[in-house]
Amino acid sequence: MYYIQKKQMWIFDDNDKQAARNVSVVDFLTRHYGFSFKRIGHGFRCREHDSLFVKADERTWYWNSQRIGGGDVLEFVMKYENKTYAQALEIVINPSQAEEARPQYQAAPPQASKPEKKALVLPPKANGQFKRAFAYLTQSRCISPQIVSFLMRMEYIYEDIRGNCVFIGYNKNKVAVYGLIRSTNTNSKFRIDAEGSDKENSFYLRGYNLRKVYVFESPIDLLSHATLTDMRCGKGKWVNDTRLSLGGNSDVALAHFVKEYSKVEEICFCVDNDKGGEKAIEAYAQKYEDMGYKVTREIPKLKDFNEDLVNLIRPHPNILRR
Numbered sequence: 001m002y003y004i005q006k007k008q009m010w011i012f013d014d015n016d017k018q019a020a021r022n023v024s025v026v027d028f029l030t031r032h033y034g035f036s037f038k039r040i041g042h043g044f045r046c047r048e049h050d051s052l053f054v055k056a057d058e059r060t061w062y063w064n065s066q067r068i069g070g071g072d073v074l075e076f077v078m079k080y081e082n083k084t085y086a087q088a089l090e091i092v093i094n095p096s097q098a099e100e101a102r103p104q105y106q107a108a109p110p111q112a113s114k115p116e117k118k119a120l121v122l123p124p125k126a127n128g129q130f131k132r133a134f135a136y137l138t139q140s141r142c143i144s145p146q147i148v149s150f151l152m153r154m155e156y157i158y159e160d161i162r163g164n165c166v167f168i169g170y171n172k173n174k175v176a177v178y179g180l181i182r183s184t185n186t187n188s189k190f191r192i193d194a195e196g197s198d199k200e201n202s203f204y205l206r207g208y209n210l211r212k213v214y215v216f217e218s219p220i221d222l223l224s225h226a227t228l229t230d231m232r233c234g235k236g237k238w239v240n241d242t243r244l245s246l247g248g249n250s251d252v253a254l255a256h257f258v259k260e261y262s263k264v265e266e267i268c269f270c271v272d273n274d275k276g277g278e279k280a281i282e283a284y285a286q287k288y289e290d291m292g293y294k295v296t297r298e299i300p301k302l303k304d305f306n307e308d309l310v311n312l313i314r315p316h317p318n319i320l321r322r
Contacts, residue, residue, distance in 0.1 A: 020092045021072045024058040041265040043292045053292040062290040118196035123160035133159035136184035142313040144227040167203040167219040177201045202253035204244040212266040214243045224306040266294040272304045
């Protein structure tokens with residue numbers, strides 16, 4: 001490396017370029033931009049920008065919210081500062097020369113205030129013991145009566161005055177902010193979110209283990225998986241696991257959940273065994289891997305985990321048990 005004063009430029013040889021590519025992204029971003037990182041899972045997450053993740057090799061990085069990524073620190077400087085390759089080399093190899101132009105980290109400017117969210121409006125509860133919803137979940141859907149009884153006592157599930165089953169989603173402060181209403185008529189496909197529901201806080205059950213979260217399309221599949229866990233491991237074991245329902249195929253609830261609970265290291269997708277489930281995996285598996293999470297999948301034997309559960313309890317003669 002040498003400097004030509006007349007042209008005011010640095011000339012870098014191959015050794016300089018290789019040295020620049022080997023510079024730790026974590027160390028450079030800490031020294032040069034004032035970022036800080038915490039070790040999580042298979043790499044490092046930036047404290048100032050939680051969607052910025054550097055893998056364990058300290059070279060590969062991905063900034064999800066900015067939709068950029070790369071394999072070394074040079075690519076970061078080029079994309080973050082909009083520099084050429086030569087300019088990035090000068091900043092990385094000879095940072096003192098670029099000190100005056102160095103962009104220090106500053107907190108992001110406050111975002112424009114979002115429209116105020118509507119208050120959640122849940123349907124009135126039925127009088128009595130929610131017998132219709134209880135029968136639908138435990139008899140039609142074969143979900144564990146112990147699990148259903150517990151969740152009804154804890155006000156995660158109830159029956160409304162029309163006989164529908166209502167699943168409640170709470171935020172981190174234990175405030176109800178989401179409600180999914182579905183018919184208890186097995187011949188009906190009626191299902192709707194309650195007015196004012198916050199899709200970021202869908203129906204979920206926080207277990208003792210927060211390092212791994214199981215992700216489902218619906219509360220019914222979530223509860224079916226919990227029941228199958230109890231059947232396989234013993235009653236009460238379902239509370240060890242953390243489970244989240246997306247309320248469909250959008251990952252809005254998952255994106256919010258991993259932001260709220262930083263201990264999560266592994267995401268296990270338990271979506272339907274059909275084209276919709278395959279599309280969800282294609283859309284989200286790489287996204288969350290790039291964010292530093294270990295991504296796995298648990299595939300139901302039939303279409304979904306409730307079909308697996310029902311077929312296990314009362315096998316259908318036309319369905320081969322695999």
